[in-house]
Amino acid sequence: MTISAPPDYMPSTAERRGGSLGLNHRLRLLVWLLVSWMLLGGAGCVPLTDRPEQPFELPATFSQQGGEVSHGNWWLVFDDPQLDSLISIALLENFSLRSFEARLDQARAVARRAGAELMPSLTSVASMVRSRSESATGDSTSRDYGLELFASYQIDLWGRIRASRDAALSDVVASSYDLSAAALTLSAQVVDTWYQLLEQRGQQTLLSEQLAASNQVLDLVNQKFEVGQVGAADLLQQRQVVEAALGEMALVKAKSAVLEHQLAVLTGLSPGLGKSSLSGSLPKLPLLPATGLPAELLHNRPDVLSLWHRLQAADHRLAVAVAERLPTIGLTARLQSSAEHGSQLFDDWLASVAANLAGPLLDGGRRRAEADRARAVVTELLNQYAQAVLVAVGEVEDALAREEQQRHYLTSLDRQVESSQIALQSIRDRYLQGVENYQRVLTALTSHQSLQRRYLTAQRELIGYRVDLYLALGGTCNHELRVTPEQSSSFSLDAHHE
Secondary structure, X not given: OOOOOOOOOOOOHHHHHHOOOOHHHHHHHHHHHHHHHHHXXXXXXXXXXXXXXXXXXXXXXXXXXXXXXXXXOHHHHHOOHHHHHHHHHHHHHOHHHHHHHHHHHHHHHHHHHHHHOOOOEXXXXXXXXXXXXXXXXXXXXXXXXXXXXXXXXXXXXXXXXXXXXXXXXXXXXXXXXXXXXXXXXXXXXXXXXXXXXXXXXXXXXXXXXXXXXXXXXXXXXXXXXXXXXXXXXXXXXXXXXXXXXXXXXXXXXXXXXXXXXXXXXXXXXXXXXXXXXXXXXXXXXXXXXXXXXXXXXXXXXXXXXXXXXXXXHHHHHHHHHHHOOOOEEEEEEEEEEEEOOHHHOOOOOEEEEEEEEEOOOOOOOHHHHHHHHHHHHHHHHHHHHHHHHHHHHHHHHHXXXXXXXHHHHHHHHHHHHHHHHHHHHXXXXXXXXXXXXXXXXXXXHHHHHHHHHHHHHHHHHHHHHHHHHXXXXXXXXXXXXXXXXXXXOOOOOOOOOO
16 A cells, blocks of 8 residues: 655755655645545444443342341351351451452452553653773773653554553442452351351250160160060161161261361361351341342342443453554654763753554454454353353242242251151050050161251251342342442451451
8 A cells, every 4th residue: 555645745945955744734644644544444433332231131020029128247147256257257368358359459450551552651761971082192081971751652643542541440449349249158158167067066966865765775675685575676676766876976976077177268277277156046037128129139249240340341352452453643852862971961952743643554454353353252251141141040040949948948948847746656656555666666767767867967057048049139138248449359247356
């Protein structure tokens, strides 16, 4: 491609003699070159896509609404000071969460670097040259001092630099929501692990009581065996029941130890440093929390918000890729001085100002391919965002359905435990009277003890489904976990410390 000077341009005689163009004519030529490039390349401003946050139609309401409106950190509804302390420590000491904080700091630094390109740059160079010459008359030494200032600035004609900065800022916001999502997940892990630990400790207590009851039955069967009222098989079977309870106790203790280790890791402590002194029991759940509307998940779920801002960043980077195919205008200024003595350095200056127009002519399609890649990234993130919204709505509905049916299951188990207790007492009395065989006693005893353990596990599972609901709602009652880019990267909460 050849671009010639405008037809009405005629340099002056002085300019022809000096071999350079005057400033006004330089500017005229620069403007004409820019206009010519725009006409040849079809250049124009690079628009950003104004897409809606809601990628598809959402249901008007959830299947259940709930009525409990909480404020502050969501786990406070359990009214458990020990849990509050554990979560507070975890949010301050967990190493995985600290890595998310470091990622946020990295994103902020990248945004500052991208924004710096909007400002002109200034570079200074100071020099001193010492030379020595020898002649018949003697040696001589001289020094030359120099100082040079160089300034450059690129005019953001198509918004490329601003789009790059805005993409970095969107990454900052997305990273802040990644931190919020990580903190929300961590708090849920601590709650779930804590109540699993309390369940296992409850199982230990229950197994101790059942072991005592089984030993009583063993004493009874042994007495009958000694007087010949029952055979050796009944005695051996009851001994097996006692041993089974001892085996279950060993497994429960192992699970408790593992959960204590997991809790230590979540709170940033090394497992095995000491025996945990924390204790408690499973809480009674409050009313179902207010679920709000499905559309509110777009603003409540930090993982969804993170993907939304990643999508915005991809839109900005697409604009950058398109702008890379357009010409750029750069301005440079240079100021330099030299002298034999440092005191004379500022006496005389040589200044120059220049402008340049640069742009791609042939690149083998590299920039077009980059724009196509950036466009494909936008499409990928748009689909990820839509999928995340679907998953978010589904997780809320799943948690609501599980909790509702778990309550029915607990009601059924409660009735079964009550009935099995009555049946066991009746069968035991009949066995003492000699009108019932041992197998009925054994069946009733093992069934009742199994129902008791299942009921305790079901209580903990109900708490787990409630935790899943709070996690699926994504911060409806958890505003403190949201971190904005303007806030400090150090993460702190107002949870209670012991």
